Amino acid sequence: MSRTGVLVLRLAGPLQSWGASSRFTRRTTESAPTKSGVIGLLAAAAGVERGDDTRLAPLAALRFGVRIDQPGTRVRDFHTAHHGVTGASMPLSERFYLADAVFVAAVEGDHALLTGLRDALRAPAYPPYLGRRSCPPSEPVVLALSEDAHLEDVLAGVPWQASAWYRRRHRTPQTLTVLRETAADEPAGAADVLRDQPVSFDAAHRRHALRTVVTVPVPTPIPSGGGGPQDAHDPFAALDVLEDESA
Structure with missing residues (x-):
């Protein structure tokens, strides 16, 4: 019997753009990463070509969820x-x-598949990007790989990943928003239906099916000691010092 696991990614960068219904001259972005965008990132890292639907299928079958730790600003x-x-x-x-x-x-999903994807992200066949090629991540995206874990528990337990400068300027929120796919035995209830399930990334005939998504709040998991992943290097620290000196 195959083991299951959860691969956790931290998606951060100066710019991100996660389009779900963009058309023609108006290219919008969702407020959080889409499944098709994240699966595309994983497929690129693993070297899956755009027309290779056979290799794409097991990636698309993975259950997906995302937590909004730092909402950003729409530009x-x-x-x-x-x-x-x-x-x-x-x-x-x-x-x-x-x-x-x-x-x-x-x-x-399958732990062996996720292990391969984790390794691919550390040495990607094609560079990863955050929704569009003009949006590279600011740091390695792999955060953790958990074995025998559940998506809900992982998204509720990973410490708050907001940048150090953001935590200094904002109060810690009581809750964070999670958008996740429903489990197989979970009633749909008030779930939303999105056309965001990747079927093919073939440039000549991209196809997406429907998937169900529930939005739930989770208590903000504070990092031990109040620190965070960006404390070792914060490029905005110098700007904060200049602001303090000019005040």
């Missing part, structure tokens, strides 16, 4: 481009991003 960019051959101007487009956001994402 809009007007994007201009020119045709590479003719030089003609392309249509002006709007692209939306989340700035300075931090999320804890987790996938549950």
Whole structure:
């Protein structure tokens, strides 16, 4: 009998963009990472080609959840481009991003598969990115790999991952928001239905099926000692010092 586990990722970077219904010249972002975006990140790291639906299927079957630790700020960019051959101007487009956001994402499934994905993320075949290629992560994304664990318990127990500068400037929230797929034996209840279940990433014919998602609050798990993952190196620390001196 195969063992199960949960692979936990920390998704943080200057910009992220997780589109679920973007069309034509308006490219929006969801407020949290999508399953298709995170599975795409894992598939890229594992070297799964876009048209290889057979290798994609076991990744897409993983149960997915995400916790919003630092919601970030939504920003809009007007994007201009020119045709590479003719030089003609392309249509002006709007692209939306989340700035300075931090999320804890987790996938549950076969432990051997998750071990391979963890190793692939540490030496990726293709560079990982946070929804779009212009949004690289600011640090390695692997946070932990838990054996014989459940998605709900892991997302409720991983210490709060907000950046050090964010924790200094904001009060610790009483709860954090978790968006996760329902378990097989869990009633759907007030679950939302999203067309975000990846079926194929083939550039000529991308396909997504429906999946059910529940939104639940969990008490904020404070890191022991009040510290956090970014205390060793905080690029905003110098800015804080300058602000204090000018006050």
